[in-house]
Amino acid sequence: NAGVTQTPKFQVLKTGQSMTLQCAQDMNHNSMYWYRQDPGMGLRLIYYSASEGTTDKGEVPNGYNVSRLNKREFSLRLESAAPSQTSVYFCASNSGFQETQYFGPGTRLLVL
Amino acid sequence: GEDVEQSLFLSVREGDSSVINCTYTDSSSTYLYWYKQEPGAGLQLLTYIFSNMDMKQDQRLTVLLNKKDKHLSLRIADTQTGDSAIYFCAEQGGSYIPTFGRGTSLIVHP
Numbered sequence: 001n002a003g004v005t006q007t008p009k010f011q012v013l014k015t016g017q018s019m020t021l022q023c024a025q026d027m028n029h030n031s032m033y034w035y036r037q038d039p040g041m042g043l044r045l046i047y048y049s050a051s052e053g054t055t056d057k058g059e060v061p062n063g064y065n066v067s068r069l070n071k072r073e074f075s076l077r078l079e080s081a082a083p084s085q086t087s088v089y090f091c092a093s094n095s096g097f098q099e100t101q102y103f104g105p106g107t108r109l110l111v112l
Numbered sequence: 113g114e115d116v117e118q119s120l121f122l123s124v125r126e127g128d129s130s131v132i133n134c135t136y137t138d139s140s141s142t143y144l145y146w147y148k149q150e151p152g153a154g155l156q157l158l159t160y161i162f163s164n165m166d167m168k169q170d171q172r173l174t175v176l177l178n179k180k181d182k183h184l185s186l187r188i189a190d191t192q193t194g195d196s197a198i199y200f201c202a203e204q205g206g207s208y209i210p211t212f213g214r215g216t217s218l219i220v221h222p
Contacts, residue, residue, distance in 0.1 A: 004154075033209070040120070042200065042214035043155075058209070090154055098143055098204055103154035 001026050004104035006091050012110045013081045021076040021107050023091030030096045032074035034058075034066060036087040037106075043090065049074055050096075081111045118201050118213035124220055130188040132216045134201030137182060141203040144177060145210065146186045149198040158186070158199070188218075196220045 007022045025032065033048040035058075045058030047066040055066050063085060065077045074093075078085055088108050092101040115137045124130045136144070142163050147155040161168045161175045161184070168175045174187040184203075188195055198217050204210040 040214060043212040045209055048209060092155075100145070100157050100160065101155075101210065103147075103156070105154045106152075 003027065004091055004093055004102050006089075006104040006107050008107060009105070010108045012112065013078075014112055015082060017081050018077065018079050019081065019109075020078075021089055021091075021109075022073070023075065023104060024073045025091075025093040025102070026072065027093060027095075027102065028071070029093035029102075030071070031094050031099075032068065033092040033101065034064075034074070034076045035090045035092065036060065037090060038087050046076065046089075081109075083111045085109065086111045116201055116203055116211050116213040118199075118216045120214065121217050121219070124191050124218070126191060126193060126220055126222050128191055130186075130191045130195065130218055130220075132186045132188075132199050132201075132218065134184040134186075134213055135182055136184065136201070136203045136211070138203055138205045138211070139182070140205035141182075143204040143210075144175075144184050145200075145202040145204070146173075146175065146184075147200040147202060147212075149200065149215070151197075155200060191218075191220050193220050193222070 004025045030051045034046040035043040049055045049068040052071045091104040094101045145160045146158045148158045172189045176185045198215040200215045201213040202210040
């Protein structure tokens with residue numbers, strides 16, 4: 001099992017550009033999550049999907065959109081990137097309520 | 113809302129024990145987790161404890177939970193340079209979503 005995979009690993013964008021971060025899991029998990037990690041801030045939840053067909057906002061959703069494409073895949077889109085979105089983005093998944101989360105390796109995004 | 117607090121840094125000598133502390137505010141927490149993040153990598157679950165337990169031991173790792181004081185600790189015995197990483201405490205209560213602390217950077221020096 002590959003677990004949780006994320007693409008790309010690194011990305012540099014100019015302000016105003018758009019991009020989609022991809023996440024896939026092969027553990028048949030119901031729930032998937034997007035976090036961002038900034039120095040000294042820990043992990044902050046952007047969006048999550050409790051099950052296929054549902055998505056909900058987390059703590060810091062502004063400037064992002066998500067799509068739960070199917071049970072395996074959960075993408076995060078930046079429509080118009082801003083320097084404040086420079087961060088490391090982690091996708092995670094779990095089988096459901098109060099189950100352990102499994103994390104992907106992260107996407108490092110720099111917005112100039 | 114819920115809050116999880118950790119100190120940001122801990123420095124220990126190789127071979128010593130490390131103790132990383134965490135406090136949380138959600139009295140309905142049912143699961144408490146410790147994750148490890150190595151440089152350039154994602155978070156990996158190290159261990160977890162149910163809220164009805166006081167202690168859990170797993171090889172070099174000992175987790176202690178004081179539910180009355182809402183205090184969680186992770187002790188790493190015989191700390192090695194490979195233990196250098198960021199350690200995150202997280203708690204999960206009545207919601208889908210765990211609340212993470214900001215992480216403690218453990219630095220192990222010879």
